[in-house]
Amino acid sequence: MDLNTVVEMRDARRRDTWRPGDAWLGGGTYLFSEPQPHIRRLIDLSRMGWEPVRLTAAGDLEIAATCTVAQLSRFARDADWTAAPLVEQCCRAFLASWKIWHMATVGGNLCNGLPAGPMISLTAALDGVCTLLSQGGEVREVPVKDFVIGAGVKVLQPGELLRSITLPARALASRTAFRQASLYGLGRSGALLIGARDPIDGELALTVTASTVRPIQLRFAVPPNAEAVREAVEYGVRPEEWFDDIHGLPVWRRHMTFRFAEEIRRELIEEAGR
The missing domain is CATH 3.30.390.50 (CO dehydrogenase flavoprotein, C-terminal domain)
Structure with a gap:
């Protein structure tokens, strides 16, 4: 769907003042699915260069907000963690097309905050922790189970960005x-x-x-x-x-x-x- 109220698209690597009408653009599967009359400018995250998903030295799983459903699914297929099958089960709970799987992002699913968001289900169940970045550079961490506080309601502040979700090795x-x-x-x-x-x-x-x-x-x-x-x-x-x-x-x-x-x-x- 065309967003005919958008007048500008900006690369997220270039810092700028956040203003009313701004929106982060990840995969865009939600943003372009219905009218968004309040949006005037899209801040594109696609060139941030974040590694989609990786295991840390401590064995934790760090999932970038821009990681797509397809990338997460592929990574987990070869994993030897006991909980690995749960990743595919939650990815399949999207019941989405091939195109959506390759565009929709894990971070976008969390930031929509819909009750049926399967990436919310996955990361909350495995004690995930969200890393949030403010426009001023401050970093804060919020457990996924506390990140979504209502249907479509999150604890994000204006201009705050979900950078990644970390699942601990123990989980x-x-x-x-x-x-x-x-x-x-x-x-x-x-x-x-x-x-x-x-x-x-x-x-x-x-x-x-x-x-x-x-x-x-x-x-x-x-x-x-x-x-x-x-x-x-x-x-x-x-x-x-x-x-x-x-x-x-x-x-x-x-x-x-x-x-x-x-x-x-x-x-x-x-x-x-x-």
Whole structure:
């Protein structure tokens, strides 16, 4: 879609004062998908030269905001971390075309802040941390689970940039379980839950996304029974936090969340102990 209100495009490598009507341009799959009448200038990140995805010396996985879904998927296919299959599962949750896979960025998915954003689900479940850069050069770090605070609402300040997301090595060694539901075959996620079992202390982290307006993470220091998981979901998600749109009513999303939470508990706690 043409953005007929845009009057200028600027290379992000050239510093300039941030002003109302500016927007960061990554892959552009969202920006060019619908009218953006408030945008006057696009700040293009495509020439920043950031390495898409890499393992640090400590074994952490650093994903640049400009890394595409296709690049992340390719990198994880050859990885030997226990949690590697989860990357492909979340990439496939886009149910997107080949073209979108090669243009859409991980950072763009987080910065849209949509409840069904599968890169939000992935990075929140693996204890990801966002590195944010301000226009003045200040750097701050925010856990992914706290980065999105509502449907389409993030903690980004005006002009602030998501530089990268880091997944710790310990989380990459977790056993994971993935559950996702849509109302129809090629539909947007109505509920997406991920369980991750810590490789050292056995703690279970259950991350609820898509069915809620923001990522909600529930942690169990000791192996929970069915009642403990149900109680945690019941009291961990406030009534107003169940998402409501054409892709699923809150009552259905809530039902699927309870169902998936118990399935994940059985897979990572009961079946693992056999």
